[in-house]
Amino acid sequence: MLRKNDNGVLEVICGCMFSGKTEELIRVLKRAIIAKQKVLVFKHASDIRYSHEELYSHNGQKITSHLISNTKEIFSLDLDEVDVIGIDEAQFFSDDILEHVELLMEKGIRVIAAGLDLDYRRKPFGCMPQLLAMANKVTKLSAICVQCNDEAHYSQRLIHNNQIVLVGAADSYEPRCRKHHKIT
Template sequence: MFIEPKLHDRFSEKQTGWIEIICGSMFSGKTEELIRRVNRATIAKQTVKILKPAIDKRYDEKDIISHNQNYVESIPIEKAEDILIYTENCQVVAIDEAQFFDNKLVEVCTELANHGFRVIVSGLDMNFEGKPFGVIPELMSVAEYVTKLHAICAKCGDVGNYSFRLVDQEEEVLLGEKNHYEARCRKCFNIGMEERKRKLEIMQKINE
């Protein structure tokens, strides 16, 4: 379990900012962990601003809600640089579903950390094809702390590290829940991808 380093007042000369990354597959508890850290910061009387991409309206237009239905109030943001508008008078900045933000997010998080903020970022590190997703891999490389969470494979019950898409749609960003995705281990993910590939090849031959 992640235990926070001591956080001085952001305006103190002793305070050094940092970036924390919470990543993993879908259903691995990323948002739950972000909410846990936000709640601990609040108990410690630290001022927190919580933000999420405006595109993510699966559970609520504003609140961040985990799969376990725990929630915290947040501010929906259209683009990464807008985060700076809302974070001037706080100590902790928490950002959920960060993979949906533009590449400017790396610069924004770095700027915040350089100015003494504690920055907590949660997001998917791989897309539905098992490839690096959005800005998360780059953020992981500049972060002080990286926590990679794992789900349970829906097929075999092993450790799940991949988000397998259950529907035949190829766009990278497809918002969905258990009707669109399931967590899988490496072996079951690869089996599923091979089955999808064969299915596509058959469909192409039929349409020729």
């Protein structure tokens, strides 16, 4: 575990819907808390599926978080003693996140960002390609295809809607392998 006086690093957790990204983020953040590190957690304001004050995984894991629309809002808090910052749903933030993550790392903070690397069309999602390129460590997770039980790397949108950003859960998406993923 890195301490604040060490160099800042960026870790990115990515994968498709239901691959366990938020669960993994929460697990890593809770380990930092056990290690007596000061942790702040943020999630995008559009993700209020389960709670406004907590980051929830689909399997019920949770941790206290701040709801923000722009990563610039992170700097409104006192970061002097912060060791680790977790950011969920990173793909929803504007490209400003890239500059803000750099500033956090310059402060010696370990930043852990989780998000979808691909949208429902199998295209790179938002700022994630740049975050992945900047990352010191990448964890790419997969799910189980609901059609054949093979490894799934794609998010199948179940409802017809051409918006790239459509926050949803099992009612809107399911994990699929390449063979069973259809771009709608």
